Amino acid sequence: MRVGTSGWRYASWRGDFYPRGLRQRDELSHLSHRLNAVELNGSFYSLQRPSSYATWAQEVPDDFVFAVKGGRFITHMRRLADVSTPLANFFASGVLALGDKLGPVLWQLPASLPFDADLLSSFFAQLPRTSEQAAELARGHDDKLPEGRALTTPVASTPIQHALEPRHESFHAPDARKLLEDNDVAMVISDSAGTWPTFDVITSRLVYVRLHGDTELYASGYSTAALGRWASRVRRWADDGLQVHVYFDNDARGHAPHDAEALLDLVCPDRDGHG
Numbered sequence: 001m002r003v004g005t006s007g008w009r010y011a012s013w014r015g016d017f018y019p020r021g022l023r024q025r026d027e028l029s030h031l032s033h034r035l036n037a038v039e040l041n042g043s044f045y046s047l048q049r050p051s052s053y054a055t056w057a058q059e060v061p062d063d064f065v066f067a068v069k070g071g072r073f074i075t076h077m078r079r080l081a082d083v084s085t086p087l088a089n090f091f092a093s094g095v096l097a098l099g100d101k102l103g104p105v106l107w108q109l110p111a112s113l114p115f116d117a118d119l120l121s122s123f124f125a126q127l128p129r130t131s132e133q134a135a136e137l138a139r140g141h142d143d144k145l146p147e148g149r150a151l152t153t154p155v156a157s158t159p160i161q162h163a164l165e166p167r168h169e170s171f172h173a174p175d176a177r178k179l180l181e182d183n184d185v186a187m188v189i190s191d192s193a194g195t196w197p198t199f200d201v202i203t204s205r206l207v208y209v210r211l212h213g214d215t216e217l218y219a220s221g222y223s224t225a226a227l228g229r230w231a232s233r234v235r236r237w238a239d240d241g242l243q244v245h246v247y248f249d250n251d252a253r254g255h256a257p258h259d260a261e262a263l264l265d266l267v268c269p270d271r272d273g274h275g
Contacts, residue, residue, distance in 0.1 A: 004037035032060035050094030092138035221255035231266035
């Protein structure tokens with residue numbers, strides 16, 4: 001069971017979740033000793049550097065993992081079409097430097113993108129399922145990543161799982177669920193205070209949950225009762241042999257890390273500092 005936050009660099013966390021005076025460069029390390037995973041979302045906005053991924057991996061305990069958010073150039077600008085080179089650039093940008101701390105890759109779709117079986121089938125077929133496949137794909141990068149800025153060899157031999165977060169009602173179709181099941185892609189269970197639809201189905205051995213806010217998108221915290229309900233579900237999924245990742249994205253007012261720590265305490269009551 002992995003519980004973390006979407007990102008870790010937020011001003012409102014300083015002097016609260018982060019002790020006053022903690023250096024910004026020590027924030028990830030501090031978080032990693034209180035939680036056991038984090039969703040890396042800077043990768044959504046721009047291609048990162050191998051040196052950054054390598055540094056992040058060095059700053060956390062051995063049993064910590066990073067979920068990595070796929071680039072918006074692929075999901076929102078190209079809308080999953082003609083993305084072979086953008087996918088190569090993404091995986092060449094340093095993702096492999098995380099080594100065995102690489103968790104699932106999250107692909108968040110724009111709310112305007114409906115279910116398209118052919119488009120998704122083509123996209124899923126291009127996704128690497130191992131670090132070796134990702135390295136082979138990465139070798140097809142273009143000059144957006146000069147050779148000195150590209151990592152095209154795996155640091156560790158690891159499987160790569162994928163999760164899809166759609167935001168269009170058409171994904172409620174049974175065909176959408178079956179397509180994700182057939183391709184072993186997790187359908188994200190997203191709680192967004194009613195802003196986007198919730199697809200509460202299991203389509204893979206990976207269960208990927210994103211908690212954007214209980215009553216107010218990105219802003220509200222989760223009550224004790226709400227956290228208890230999520231904890232019950234997480235334990236049930238884990239008891240069924242599923243791999244569970246839960247990330248809190250209600251960061252606007254600093255609730256995310258506290259809610260994540262509270263949930264982790266509920267599902268792992270005997271943990272020693274981190275999960």
